[in-house]
Amino acid sequence: MISKKPLALACAIAVSLPFAVHADEPAPTTVVITGSRFPSAESLEPIGATVITRDEIRQAGVNDVNQAIRKIGGVFGRQSLDSSPDFALDLRGFGTNGPQNMVIMVDGVRLNENELVSSVLSTIPIDTVERIEITRGGSSVLYGEGATGGVIQIVTRKDPRYAQAGTHGSVFGEAGQLRERDLRASLAHVAGKLSFDAAVARQDNGNYRANSDFTQNSLSAGVQVGYTGGRAGIRVESARQDSRLPGALSMAQFQANPRQTQTPNDFGSLDTDRVNAFAEVRVGEVDLAAELSHRERDASLNYFFGPDLSVTQYDGRQTQFSPRARWLHTLDGGMLNELVAGIDVIDWTRKTVSSYSLSDASQKSKAVYLRDELRFDPAHDGRVALGVRREIFDKDYVDAMLGGVPDNGSQGQNAWEAQGSYRVLPQLELTARAGQSYRVANVDENSFRTSLSLLKVQTSHDLEFGASWGDAARKVSARVFQHKLDNEIFYDPTAFANTNLDPTRRRGVEIDAEADLAAGWRATAHLQHVNAKFTEGPNAGREMVLVPKNVLTARLNWLPGNGQSADFGAQWVDRQRYGSDFDNRCAATMPSYVTFDARYAVKLGPWEVAVNGLNLADRHYFSYAYGCQSGIYPSDGRQLKLSARYDF
Known part of the structure; x- marks a missing residue:
C-alpha cells in the first residue's frame, strides 16, 4: 500500500511556493526545449533534438x-x-x-514501468500537448537507466503568465472505416495568474x-498559478482501456487472410491513474523545480486455452520525487554557464495474481546527477x-506460489557524458558526444532468466559525431x-529465457532534412540507418x-494561408x-514495406473539417x-476518416 503522504506533500509544495519567493518576475523568453530538465534557450538545446509543436x-x-x-518525429x-x-x-x-x-517523460515525470511493457501514451489527451521533444x-546522466537509445519528453502544461486570457476550448468528432469513432472536448480558462484546463476523450475502434x-x-484536468518568479500546479489524469487480443498468425494464415484471428475469445483491460504536482521558482540566478507524482496501473489479461480460461492481474504503483536546481x-567575456544538479527518487511496486504466479515485486531507486554546460564562444555558438x-x-x-527469493539485493551504477558543438x-555547425549509459533488468526479465544469478547490468559506451548545415528555411543535419x-539484456529464443548477451554493437547514421520548397510548401525527412550486430561470442558478426x-x-505540408491545409507522409x-x-x-527475412498517409483540411470560421487516410495503398505487411x-x-x-472540429 502506497502512503498518501507523497500526495499531501505535492499539494503542500504547489500551495506554499507562491508565497515563498519575492524575486522580480522574469520577462517572457523563447522556450524551445527542456534538454537540461529546465526550459532552455535555443543556444542550449541538446544535440540531435527534434521538437514537434x-x-x-x-x-x-x-x-x-x-x-x-x-x-x-520519424521514430520507428x-x-x-x-x-x-x-x-x-x-x-x-x-x-x-x-x-x-x-525513457519517456511527461511533464518531468518518468513514465517507464519496471516491467516488459511499453509506456502508455494514448491516455494523454492530445489536445493538452504543447510539444514533444525527441533527443x-x-x-x-539526466534521465537514468534505460536511456541508451534516447529520451522522449511530452510537455502538456501551459504557463498561465503568458497564456491567452479568458475561456477557450474545442470540440472534436471523427468517424471512419473499421468502426472508428473519436470524440474529444477540451476547455481552458485563464484569469490573471491562475489557469485551469480539462480534457475528456472517448475512442472506439473496431x-x-x-x-x-x-x-x-x-x-x-490541471490547475496552476503563476507568481513572482515561478509557477506551481497539479494535474490529474485517468484512463480506462478495454482491448480484444487477436493474437499471432503463421505465414500461411497471414497470406490467406491477414485479418483473421486464432484467439477469438481473448481480451484484456488497463486502468491508469496519475497525479502530478509541480513547482518552479527563480531566486536571483538560480532556478528551483520539483515534481512529485503518483501513478497506479491495473492490468488484466484473459487468455483461453481451449475451454480453460487463464486470468492474470497486475496491480502496479509508482511514486516519484524529482527536485533539482x-x-x-x-x-566574464559574455560566456554563458548552465549548472544543473538534481535528485530522482522512485518507489515502484507490483502485485501479480495468476494461475502460475502470486508474486510481490518492488524496486526503489535513488539517484543524484550533476551537469555543467558552458557556452564559451557566443559568436560561434561554441559549447x-x-x-x-x-x-x-x-x-x-517474492513469489508465494513458486517459493524462494529469486530477485533481491542492491546495486549501484554510474553514467557520464561529454558533448560539444562549434559553428565553424x-x-x-559541428557536434560531438561521448558517454556511458546503463539499463537494469526489470522484474519480468529477472523472474524468467537462464541462470540462478540475477541478470547483470547492461552498459553501453556511446559515441556520436554530427554536422548541421543551413538555416530556418533549409537545413540538413547528419x-x-x-x-x-x-551484457545486453534480451530474450534469447534459443534458451527460452531472458539473458545477458555476448557483446553487441549499434552503429549507424541519422539524417534530418527540412526545406521551404515554395510559398506555403514545406518538406521534412528523417532517415535512420542502423547496423546492429554481435561483436563477440558464437554469434559474432551476426x-x-x-x-x-x-x-x-x-x-x-501545404499551408497556403487561406484556410486550407494538406499533409502527406510516407x-x-x-x-x-x-x-x-x-x-x-532462417531462410527468409521480414519483408520491407512502404506506407502512405494524407490529410486535407479546410477552416470555415471556428470550424475545421478534414478527411484523413492511413495506409492509403492498403499494404498488407507486418x-x-x-x-x-x-x-x-x-x-x-x-x-479513411472524416472529422470536424469547433474552436471557441
Whole structure:
C-alpha cells in the first residue's frame, strides 16, 4: 500500500511556493526545449533534438501522442499486440527491447514501468500537448537507466503568465472505416495568474483484424498559478482501456487472410491513474523545480486455452520525487554557464495474481546527477558540457506460489557524458558526444532468466559525431553514432529465457532534412540507418533480430494561408530478421514495406473539417513476428476518416 503522504506533500509544495519567493518576475523568453530538465534557450538545446509543436500535431491530424512521435518525429514503431494505438517505439535499433532502451517523460515525470511493457501514451489527451521533444542517443546522466537509445519528453502544461486570457476550448468528432469513432472536448480558462484546463476523450475502434476492438475513456484536468518568479500546479489524469487480443498468425494464415484471428475469445483491460504536482521558482540566478507524482496501473489479461480460461492481474504503483536546481549565469567575456544538479527518487511496486504466479515485486531507486554546460564562444555558438550520475537500486521479488527469493539485493551504477558543438561557418555547425549509459533488468526479465544469478547490468559506451548545415528555411543535419554494449539484456529464443548477451554493437547514421520548397510548401525527412550486430561470442558478426537497417520517414505540408491545409507522409521500413533468428539461419527475412498517409483540411470560421487516410495503398505487411515466418502480428490496413472540429 502506497502512503498518501507523497500526495499531501505535492499539494503542500504547489500551495506554499507562491508565497515563498519575492524575486522580480522574469520577462517572457523563447522556450524551445527542456534538454537540461529546465526550459532552455535555443543556444542550449541538446544535440540531435527534434521538437514537434502543437501546430504540427494538429496539421498532421494525429489522434494520439504515439502516432505523433511516429508520423512527425520519424521514430520507428512496431504494431501493438493488444489492439491499442500504443505502438512499441524504438530509437536506434533495439528491437523488441526498444521501449526498455529509451525513457519517456511527461511533464518531468518518468513514465517507464519496471516491467516488459511499453509506456502508455494514448491516455494523454492530445489536445493538452504543447510539444514533444525527441533527443536521440545516450541520456542516462539526466534521465537514468534505460536511456541508451534516447529520451522522449511530452510537455502538456501551459504557463498561465503568458497564456491567452479568458475561456477557450474545442470540440472534436471523427468517424471512419473499421468502426472508428473519436470524440474529444477540451476547455481552458485563464484569469490573471491562475489557469485551469480539462480534457475528456472517448475512442472506439473496431480495428483491422477480427477480435481487435479497442475502447478507451480518458480524463485530464490541471490547475496552476503563476507568481513572482515561478509557477506551481497539479494535474490529474485517468484512463480506462478495454482491448480484444487477436493474437499471432503463421505465414500461411497471414497470406490467406491477414485479418483473421486464432484467439477469438481473448481480451484484456488497463486502468491508469496519475497525479502530478509541480513547482518552479527563480531566486536571483538560480532556478528551483520539483515534481512529485503518483501513478497506479491495473492490468488484466484473459487468455483461453481451449475451454480453460487463464486470468492474470497486475496491480502496479509508482511514486516519484524529482527536485533539482539550475544556476544560469554569465561569466566574464559574455560566456554563458548552465549548472544543473538534481535528485530522482522512485518507489515502484507490483502485485501479480495468476494461475502460475502470486508474486510481490518492488524496486526503489535513488539517484543524484550533476551537469555543467558552458557556452564559451557566443559568436560561434561554441559549447561544451560534462555530466555525471550515480544511481542506487534496491530490488525485492517474492513469489508465494513458486517459493524462494529469486530477485533481491542492491546495486549501484554510474553514467557520464561529454558533448560539444562549434559553428565553424555561419551555416555549418559541428557536434560531438561521448558517454556511458546503463539499463537494469526489470522484474519480468529477472523472474524468467537462464541462470540462478540475477541478470547483470547492461552498459553501453556511446559515441556520436554530427554536422548541421543551413538555416530556418533549409537545413540538413547528419549524425554518425555507435553504441557498444556489454551484457545486453534480451530474450534469447534459443534458451527460452531472458539473458545477458555476448557483446553487441549499434552503429549507424541519422539524417534530418527540412526545406521551404515554395510559398506555403514545406518538406521534412528523417532517415535512420542502423547496423546492429554481435561483436563477440558464437554469434559474432551476426545481425540482431527485429532491427530494420533503414527507416525513412518523409512529409510534405501545404499551408497556403487561406484556410486550407494538406499533409502527406510516407514511411519506408527495410527488411529485418525474424524474432527467433539469432543464428541468422532462417531462410527468409521480414519483408520491407512502404506506407502512405494524407490529410486535407479546410477552416470555415471556428470550424475545421478534414478527411484523413492511413495506409492509403492498403499494404498488407507486418512489423512484428517472434518466430521464423511465424508468430506474425499483422499491421493495420487502409482506414479513411472524416472529422470536424469547433474552436471557441
